[in-house]
Amino acid sequence: MNRAITAEKSHPANEVRISTRTNAQSGKHCPRSIDVSCASCRLSELCLPIALNENEVDRLDKIVRRNRPNKKGSHLYRQGDRFKSVYAVRSGSFKSYTLTSNGRHRVAGFFLPGEIIGMGGIASKTYVSSMIALEHSSICEIPFNQLERLSQQLPSLQQRLFAIMGNEIAKDQDIHTLLSDFTAEQRVASFLLGLSSRFSRTALSVTHFRLPMSRNDIGEFLGLTLETVSRITHALQRKGIICVNYRDIELTDIEALRDVVEPT
Amino acid sequence: MNRAITAEKSHPANEVRISTRTNAQSGKHCPRSIDVSCASCRLSELCLPIALNENEVDRLDKIVRRNRPNKKGSHLYRQGDRFKSVYAVRSGSFKSYTLTSNGRHRVAGFFLPGEIIGMGGIASKTYVSSMIALEHSSICEIPFNQLERLSQQLPSLQQRLFAIMGNEIAKDQDIHTLLSDFTAEQRVASFLLGLSSRFSRTALSVTHFRLPMSRNDIGEFLGLTLETVSRITHALQRKGIICVNYRDIELTDIEALRDVVEPT
DNA sequence: CGTAGTGTTGAATTGAATCAAGTGTCGTGG
DNA sequence: CCACGACACTTGATTCAATTCAACACTACG
Numbered sequence: 001m002n003r004a005i006t007a008e009k010s011h012p013a014n015e016v017r018i019s020t021r022t023n024a025q026s027g028k029h030c031p032r033s034i035d036v037s038c039a040s041c042r043l044s045e046l047c048l049p050i051a052l053n054e055n056e057v058d059r060l061d062k063i064v065r066r067n068r069p070n071k072k073g074s075h076l077y078r079q080g081d082r083f084k085s086v087y088a089v090r091s092g093s094f095k096s097y098t099l100t101s102n103g104r105h106r107v108a109g110f111f112l113p114g115e116i117i118g119m120g121g122i123a124s125k126t127y128v129s130s131m132i133a134l135e136h137s138s139i140c141e142i143p144f145n146q147l148e149r150l151s152q153q154l155p156s157l158q159q160r161l162f163a164i165m166g167n168e169i170a171k172d173q174d175i176h177t178l179l180s181d182f183t184a185e186q187r188v189a190s191f192l193l194g195l196s197s198r199f200s201r202t203a204l205s206v207t208h209f210r211l212p213m214s215r216n217d218i219g220e221f222l223g224l225t226l227e228t229v230s231r232i233t234h235a236l237q238r239k240g241i242i243c244v245n246y247r248d249i250e251l252t253d254i255e256a257l258r259d260v261v262e263p264t
Numbered sequence: 265m266n267r268a269i270t271a272e273k274s275h276p277a278n279e280v281r282i283s284t285r286t287n288a289q290s291g292k293h294c295p296r297s298i299d300v301s302c303a304s305c306r307l308s309e310l311c312l313p314i315a316l317n318e319n320e321v322d323r324l325d326k327i328v329r330r331n332r333p334n335k336k337g338s339h340l341y342r343q344g345d346r347f348k349s350v351y352a353v354r355s356g357s358f359k360s361y362t363l364t365s366n367g368r369h370r371v372a373g374f375f376l377p378g379e380i381i382g383m384g385g386i387a388s389k390t391y392v393s394s395m396i397a398l399e400h401s402s403i404c405e406i407p408f409n410q411l412e413r414l415s416q417q418l419p420s421l422q423q424r425l426f427a428i429m430g431n432e433i434a435k436d437q438d439i440h441t442l443l444s445d446f447t448a449e450q451r452v453a454s455f456l457l458g459l460s461s462r463f464s465r466t467a468l469s470v471t472h473f474r475l476p477m478s479r480n481d482i483g484e485f486l487g488l489t490l491e492t493v494s495r496i497t498h499a500l501q502r503k504g505i506i507c508v509n510y511r512d513i514e515l516t517d518i519e520a521l522r523d524v525v526e527p528t
Numbered sequence: 529c530g531t532a533g534t535g536t537t538g539a540a541t542t543g544a545a546t547c548a549a550g551t552g553t554c555g556t557g558g
Numbered sequence: 559c560c561a562c563g564a565c566a567c568t569t570g571a572t573t574c575a576a577t578t579c580a581a582c583a584c585t586a587c588g
Contacts, residue, residue: 124431128437170384246553532587551569
């Protein structure tokens with residue numbers, strides 16, 4: 001049915017290499033390139049640099065490490081590792097998961113470009129979950145003690161950090177609502193809407209995207225089984241609200257989808 | 265069965281008044297008193313002042329407002345109110361709740377002495393949940409822009425704030441696990457253990473305490489109905505693991521309770 | 529001392545999990 | 559480049575844990 005050509009697909013993996021070419025449209029570098037500075041990164045309006053002036057971004061830039069891209073399935077860090085850095089997703093996507101006491105997986109969250117990873121480890125000095133790349137991805141590493149020191153000198157950076165962390169806390173409250181109040185159908189609908197709005201900041205289309213995660217991942221995140229996720233997506237399709245083809249999702253009626261989450 | 269005399273009960277409500285008497289045992293003021301300084305507050309090892317030196321605590325102390333005690337059922341703030349301050353619980357307890365789209369309540373969390381309230385509002389500049397006193401309680405108000413300014417000058421305060429917020433993020437992940445993975449029995453057991461360890465920092469007994477919240481509150485927090493909470497607590501009692509008498513809880517076999525959460 | 533609110537308990541119902549069998553897709557190695 | 563095998567996904571039948579509905583008991587507060 002849907003032959004999706006997503007933004008991801010337009011960057012074949014073998015195109016990822018050191019590059020200094022500028023992005024034709026925006027004058028900003030493709031975030032896949034290793035040597036992109038914060039000032040020239042296409043994601044600078046989403047990420048840490050918001051509200052920093054040119055000089056401040058330069059100073060932030062000096063402590064950011066742009067590592068080699070992460071292969072699909074590779075770990076950024078593991079639960080229990082010593083906390084050293086937070087990370088900003090540059091391209092691709094990650095999932096964080098914990099191993100529960102009974103040995104089962106549980107997905108704690110998904111992370112898309114522009115989002116900050118690893119803040120759960122600040123207090124305990126230990127990462128509280130493992131982080132794994134869902135596809136070929138790249139990140140910026142920011143050593144936290146340096147970030148702390150710098151935000152001591154740059155009030156707007158400190159402010160930005162408090163805001164990012166406060167936002168994380170607020171977001172977790174929404175997940176709490178979802179898990180304690182919502183039916184399976186509401187959860188899946190809410191999940192798709194959330195992904196859509198997060199994709200909208202970087203992807204080509206708000207209504208048509210490719211899921212980077214499996215049904216099982218979605219289930220473990222939403223507190224459902226993979227079978228239920230599959231059943232629900234197809235039920236939503238039968239109602240004409242979305243169009244599913246494996247990981248290819250098209251939201252054909254966003255209003256109806258919102259109505260599933262909050263019946264009016 | 266259990267005639268509980270809790271720490272709370274030993275401070276009759278009418279004892280709460282302006283006072284400069286020092287606490288006989290510790291030389292520190294009773295946290296109920298309105299004019300207790302941070303330096304002399306019994307909770308200083310739990311709250312913001314940890315890791316601050318004398319001079320730093322004094323400067324923090326200057327921006328803290330010690331408001332009149334909150335009556336049971338009174339609101340500290342409401343969902344949607346403009347964010348101005350974070351609060352430290354001095355005595356008593358609070359619950360935060362949100363009104364979901366369908367008009368139902370949902371309890372986001374409970375807050376005990378020494379814990380910090382309101383950080384979800386930092387990013388949006390608006391409180392994301394309402395906060396209500398579960399009993400006669402008192403708090404310290406800390407205007408956030410002043411706190412930000414001060415932590416710009418005091419590295420250890422900034423560090424402490426990052427740690428508190430990071431801890432909040434890590435804690436939310438545990439709740440996520442609880443809600444997506446645990447059975448009703450595991451949730452209740454985990455909830456009781458969590459309360460116990462939090463009470464242990466300020467209350468007289470780790471194994472015997474009085475719940476400040478109703479079965480309905482617990483249910484809304486754990487994603488269960490009040491009937492289920494009631495059934496489970498009595499099932500745990502029948503197994504000899506706890507002893508319930510309305511809001512009076514005694515953990516008679518903590519090891520067995522841990523075993524309910526993580527079967528070995 | 530009465531009553532509204534809070535908690536307990538039972539029976540019936542149901543939404544999602546589990547168990548099970550099959551189909552489709554994609555990455556890999558020949 | 560194609561074929562194979564592993565994995566991901568779909569779909570159906572059955573089971574079960576928790577909800578819902580309902581009636582009643584206890585407590586605590588004015």
